[in-house]
Amino acid sequence: MTDIAGIQTAIDRFMQSDMRGALLPLLHALQEEFGHVDPAAVPLIADALNLSRAEVHGVISFYHDFRTEPPARHVVKLCRAESCQSRGGAAIEAQLSHQLGVAMGHSRKDGQVALEPVYCLGLCAIGPNALVDDRPVARIDSARVVAIANEVEA
């Protein structure tokens, strides 16, 4: 169920800060609070910021971070960029995908875990790296793949 009233309250609260160029910060705030930016929020945001709905939708769809559906309970963001590749990232990606039972870029059907790509976490000398529910994990090897998989099943 879409919590329209809740979204409107969050928007109203945010608008008190009277910020210039407020769209991205507002989208971040909504995603932080509700886990995603509900498409039903688009007209409310457009109204609050005096933008067209197309403009708001265009921004949401441009940025990789904004999701329009609720996230899985756990999110593993694995780095796919060059430095992590040079340290065996591709093999780890395959193992992790296998262990978690979900393809890169997807959420598992039961909603327990999602495996998402990220292009560099700034930890490039100690890869392969991932963010497991926002916690940085470095030097991922086969043992750590298993540990991550166990952690997100809990």
Add this chain to the structure above:
Amino acid sequence: MTRVFISKDMASVALGADAVAQAFAKAGCEVVRTGSHGLFAIEPLVEVETSEGRVAYGPVGPDDVAAVLDGSHGTRIGAIADHPFFVRQQRFTFARCGVTDPLSLSDYGVHGGWKGLEAATALSAQDVVDAVKASGLRGRGGAGFPTGIKWQTVLDTPADEKFIVCNADEGDSGTFADRMLMEGDPYCLIEGMAIAGHAVGAGRGYIYIRSEYPFAIEAMREAIARSASRIAPFTLEVRVGAGAYVCGEETALLDSIEGKRGQVRAKPPLPAIEGLWGKPTVINNVLSLAAVPFILAEGAQSYADVGFGRSRGTMPIQIAGNVRNGGLYEVGFGVTLGELVNGIGGGTASGRPVRAVQVGGPLGAYFPPSMFHLPFDYEAFAQAGGLIGHAGITVFDDSVDMAHMARFAMEFCAVESCGKCTPCRIGSTRGVELIDRIVAKAPRAAGALETMPQIRNASRAARTHDEEVELLRDLCDTMKHGSLCALGGFTPYPVLSALDHFPEDFGGGDALREAAE
């Protein structure tokens, strides 16, 4: 009570520093969390305060507390400054990183903080700009444009409002210096931005930080809150990116702050004349702005005295990828690539031979070891068909497939293109397809349309391998010269350098021989 210093840098935390810090706290130590010194092979690093100064141990695990405290632990390093990785560094920008509590204003003051701002406010705006010009500082974000000249344009453009924007989008793989500075010495960046504000007459600044850097975002926000009165009337705000690499491009970044899709603007007008909300705007990389306090405090000449050719001062070089001693190495320009990779970096982490290094992130060229004599210098790298970029070096061992890396460069460009110009948006996708065909040795055959009798000017024969490679070069040429910004414009660097230096990975020899058979 024994005082110990342990980094809370994101990399240290990823390697387990939090558990180590907890263990020392539990053992009754006073734990000071610092930034990282920048050598990750010795993280988690613990420095114990003694009457002879700090004694370092690393790497240390949570079970090692007793051995570290009684001095018997096997990874005893001694004074960190004497460690081989650090002795020859010239830490102008990163002097405090790893040493101080990043958010402690008193630490910052004691270690030379605010001296640059004090010196600047005693000078006229023009004198500050002149000092930055005299230092020879060039933009550390990639393009290497002289910072003082950019500031001069903003100073000379009259407006009711001007802005300082810090580019902390650091999207290049193999780079982490911006992140380390923001986490390890945030006041240094704040001081640099306040100096810039004074120099050009700007009252407000924005720091645009990528969302992949949660630790840096938190540190900068807290540091801004704590230092607000120190930099007043100048004010600062953090803006958070949303996972778009192209938002590191300065005009896309400005659009993103304004709340739009991060699309590249056509230039001119330059941001220095019409930037954020159409107002004159200084936009600089974190490292450019963080170099400024040193320049004002120690004098432009002390900065300019170090360096090589037209590359003056120091560069915080980031040694990354498959390398034994990866980390942050700040040194004057001129050090050779080979010294960085083999000498300081100690070769590959895997122990296999180095085959290639990519310098300057996903838009930078790949170099083979035969080019390791290159000095770290903007001009030398440009002449060699590459770029320094944000000074990240990614090391690959001999297991790397360079055709795969060339394909990745095109794929990355396709994923991250803002979509505004065709060579970048479409060219990158065609590039992926082309490299796939080259590697699969499956050159394109003539399509149904091309073989129709009405079509007279299309070739009816399948392309040869050489023709496909030629087409890839042609595509790169179009992208290089036809793209609106360096995303499409520089993607040819990794692609062509891989093709030029590692042709054997593109199936050339084999494919030709098979075709001849």
